[in-house]
Structure formats: C-alpha cells, structure tokens
Amino acid sequence: MTDLSIHTFLPRAREYLLQVRLDSVPGWSPDGDFTVSPLAQGEYNMNFLVEGGKTAWVLRINTGSGIGLTVQDQIAYEYKTLQLLEPASSSPVPYFMDNSLQHLPYGILGMSFLPGEPLDYRRDLADSARLFAKYHQLRVPDPQVHLIKEENSLTKTFERCAKAFDAYLTSDLADPSLSAYFEEVRAWADEARHREKYYLADPWNCIVNTEVNNTNWIVNPRAKTIHLVDWERAQWGDPSQDLSHFRVPTTTLWKTDYRMTPQDQQAMMAAYKAALRDPHLRDTIEERTRLRDPFSCLRAISWCAMAWVKYQRGDHILKNPDTFRRFSLYVSLDFVRRIFDPYLQSAV
Numbered sequence: 001m002t003d004l005s006i007h008t009f010l011p012r013a014r015e016y017l018l019q020v021r022l023d024s025v026p027g028w029s030p031d032g033d034f035t036v037s038p039l040a041q042g043e044y045n046m047n048f049l050v051e052g053g054k055t056a057w058v059l060r061i062n063t064g065s066g067i068g069l070t071v072q073d074q075i076a077y078e079y080k081t082l083q084l085l086e087p088a089s090s091s092p093v094p095y096f097m098d099n100s101l102q103h104l105p106y107g108i109l110g111m112s113f114l115p116g117e118p119l120d121y122r123r124d125l126a127d128s129a130r131l132f133a134k135y136h137q138l139r140v141p142d143p144q145v146h147l148i149k150e151e152n153s154l155t156k157t158f159e160r161c162a163k164a165f166d167a168y169l170t171s172d173l174a175d176p177s178l179s180a181y182f183e184e185v186r187a188w189a190d191e192a193r194h195r196e197k198y199y200l201a202d203p204w205n206c207i208v209n210t211e212v213n214n215t216n217w218i219v220n221p222r223a224k225t226i227h228l229v230d231w232e233r234a235q236w237g238d239p240s241q242d243l244s245h246f247r248v249p250t251t252t253l254w255k256t257d258y259r260m261t262p263q264d265q266q267a268m269m270a271a272y273k274a275a276l277r278d279p280h281l282r283d284t285i286e287e288r289t290r291l292r293d294p295f296s297c298l299r300a301i302s303w304c305a306m307a308w309v310k311y312q313r314g315d316h317i318l319k320n321p322d323t324f325r326r327f328s329l330y331v332s333l334d335f336v337r338r339i340f341d342p343y344l345q346s347a348v
Contacts, residue, residue, distance in 0.1 A: 004063060006041040006048070013048050013059055016103050024096045025110055027055035040215075043307075043323070044074075045232065049113060057095065062107035067148060067233055072099040074232065075107025080146050081231045082111065084207065090135040091228055114227050119217035121258045126271040127226045128217065128246070133275035135228075136206045136239040147207065150237025154196035157295045158189050164302035168331070171309045178333045182305070185340050189298055192343075195291050199238055204281055204288075208237045212246045213254050239281070240288035241296075243272065248293055250300035250339060254326060294343045301339065304330035 014036045022028050034052025036059070041047070044064040050057050065074040079097035086093060092111035099107050119128060150156070165186055169179050209216075209228055216230040235241070245251055247268060249259045260268070269286060276282045308327040329335055 004046070006038040006046040009046055009061070010036060010038060010048070012104065013046075013061065016108070017050065017059070019103050020098070022096060022110060025055065025057055026095075027053060028057070029053065042230070056113045058092065058111050058113050060109040060111065061104065062109070062232070065232075071105070071107045072101065075099050075109050077146065078232045078234075079109055081207070081234045084140055084144060085135060085138070085231070088135040088138045089227075090131055091231060114218045114220070114225075114229060116218040116220035116223075116225070116227075118255070119214040119219050119226075121214060121252055121256065121260065121264075123221075124217070124219055124226065125264060125268045127219070129268045129271035130275045131226050131228065132212075132239070132242055132246070133272050136208070136242070137277060138207060140207065145236050147234055147236040150205070150208070150235050150241065152196060153199055153238060153241070154193040154291075154295050157299055158193040161189065161295075161298045161302035162186055164306040167309050168302075168305035173309055173312060175331075175333065178331060178336065181333060181336060181340075184344060185298065185301075185336075188340075188344050189295070192294065198287070198291055202284065204238060204278075204284075205236055206239055208235050208239060208241045209233075210235055210241060210245065212242050213251050215255050238288060238292075240285065240292045243269070243285070243289045244292035244296040245299075247289075248296045248300070250297045250330070254300075294340070297339050297343075301330055301336055 017030055017034070017036065022030075028050075029052070032053055034050060037049050037051075039047040039049040039058060044062055044066055046061045046063070048059040048061075050059050060075075062071055062075045062078070064071065067074070067077075069077060075097055076099050079094050082091055082094035085091045092114055095110040095112070097107075097109050165182050168174050169182060209231060210233045211230055212228065216228055218227045218229050219225070247260050247265055252258045252260055269289070273282045273285060276285075304327045308324075308331050311324050311327065
C-alpha cells in the first residue's frame with residue numbers, strides 16, 4: 001500500500017482544481033491566481049486550504065473509511081450529514097461533493113473555511129456544551145436520516161472493541177502483561193454491556209458526531225464562534241455518546257495534558273442541561289452519560305491497540321508520527337490501568 005502525506009499530495013490537489021468546474025463554491029474561479037496549502041491531516045483524510053480572490057474554502061480528500069464504507073459512499077455520507085446540520089450552524093457549510101473517482105481515486109468534498117483554533121478545554125467547556133445541545137436538538141425528518149443508527153449501543157461497542165483487541169492480542173508485537181490485563185477488561189465489559197437496557201427502555205435519538213476530541217473543534221474567540229468540523233463518523237443515536245466521549249480522559253489527553261475534574265464535568269453538564277428544551281432529557285442525561293463513560297474509554301484504548309499494530313505493519317495509507325506516539329502511550333500498561341482499574345473494582 002502506497003503511503004500518502006498531505007504535503008506530497010499537494011500538487012495533485014492543485015491539479016484537480018484546474019480540471020473541474022466548481023460553480024457551487026461562492027466566489028471561486030480557477031482562472032485567477034489561487035493558492036492551495038496543507039491544512040490538516042487525519043487518519044483517512046487530507047484537508048487543504050484553497051485561497052483565491054476574495055474566497056477561502058476547504059478541499060477535503062477522503063482516502064478511506066472508519067465505518068466500513070467505500071470511498072465513494074464515505075464522502076457522500078459526510079456531505080449529506082453536513083447538509084442536515086446547516087440549520088444548526090454547528091459545522092462547515094458543504095459546497096460540493098465529488099465521488100466520481102474520475103480525476104482522483106478518492107472521495108472529494110468542498111466546504112466553507114472556518115478560521116480559528118482548536119478547543120481549549122479550560123476556556124471552552126460551557127460553549128462546547130451549548131453547541132452539543134444545539135445540534136442534538138436539531139429536528140430531522142426520519143426520511144432524511146441517512147445516518148447509521150446506533151442500536152444496542154454498549155453491546156455493539158463491546159463487539160467492535162473485542163475485535164480491535166484481537167488484533168493486538170494475536171500480534172507478535174503484543175506485551176504479555178498488557179494482553180493479560182486487556183483480557184480482564186474485556187471480561188468486565190462483557191458483563192457491563194447489559195446496562196444498555198437503560199437506553200433500550202428509554203430511547204432519545206439525535207445526530208451525534210462520535211469524534212469530539214479538541215482538534216475537531218474550531219473556536220474563534222474574537223468572533224465568539226464555535227464549530228465542529230469532522231463529521232465522517234456521525235451517527236443517529238443517544239446524545240450521551242458525544243458527551244461521554246468529550247469528557248473521558250482518553251479523549252482529553254489525546255492532544256493535550258488536560259484531564260477533566262469532577263467540578264469541570266459538573267460545569268459542563270450544567271451548561272448542557274441549561275440549553276435543553278426537553279425536561280426528560282435534562283433529567284436523564286447524567287445517568288445516560290455515566291453508563292457510557294467506561295465504554296468510551298474502551299473504544300479509545302482498543303482502537304489504539306489495533307492501530308498501534310497496523311501502523312507498524314504498514315496497513316494505514318496515511319501516516320502521522322504524532323498519532324503513533326499517542327498510540328504508544330495508550331498501549332502502556334500503567335496508563336491503561338489508571339483508566340480501567342476504577343471500573344474493574346466497582347460492581348457491574
């Protein structure tokens with residue numbers, strides 16, 4: 001599999017812009033001078049900032065899918081999600097989608113550029129909570145929901161995590177001590193997943209992002225705006241999925257040194273509840289999120305264990321050295337024990 005990087009791909013991105021008509025991009029004309037520069041690279045995408053004349057926008061190239069779709073279907077999935085989100089002003093505005101594979105063998109998306117900086121947990125907790133509440137309450141007619149439906153939430157998470165753990169446990173790269181502890185964690189989660197009966201008895205579904213780490217937020221303190229910019233794995237599910245993922249240490253420590261205190265969590269949840277219209281969700285969201293927390297951690301650790309193996313075997317198209325270093329931390333026994341020992345020591 002050929003490795004790609006956002007910098008080596010830059011000439012091909014520019015060539016694409018010279019080959020296609022993009023009338024849906026406001027103010028865009030390839031006839032004038034324009035620049036294309038690397039903006040951000042994820043595990044399955046490369047994002048370029050396109051500037052020309054009075055316009056600046058983002059060209060997004062998808063090279064794969066984390067939810068089992070083809071590159072053609074994956075880019076269409078994200079494009080449709082951004083269309084649903086437009087009324088909430090919580091995300092970039094989608095301009096066009098190209099999944100023809102005619103010019104590039106990848107999915108292509110054009111969307112608005114949102115200037116700003118990554119979320120600062122210490123500064124932006126209340127604003128992020130209010131944005132969660134805003135798009136969680138967005139009314140979406142059922143026929144328009146193309147999103148993957150979250151069903152048997154904890155069991156599905158457990159099953160995916162068990163498979164991810166297998167990639168590590170069966171690898172000759174695995175640390176035997178960590179493997180033994182992973183087996184303990186997996187056995188605990190197998191019992192704890194039955195707590196999902198809470199969600200089955202009281203469903204409350206909405207658009208959830210599922211990937212709400214701080215680098216997927218764009219905050220502009222001067223303009224007093226906040227957005228979420230990565231929607232490739234969005235689902236139709238319980239709002240606790242976003243709130244839990246946002247607050248657990250496996251998320252906050254991914255790109256920062258921040259770990260949410262109980263007081264921070266209380267302040268975040270209070271801001272979220274204050275922005276809700278539905279009194280029932282306001283009364284139940286604490287319990288919904290508490291039950292989800294260990295499975296959010298399980299999802300992160302198992303995925304990192306699997307990806308740690310795949311990176312070393314060359315199975316990822318895109319390579320990110322900083323990401324690999326973080327994988328290595330998340331598969332250290334001391335780190336994993338600090339996350340899961342409190343859960344394992346509590347009653348299921």
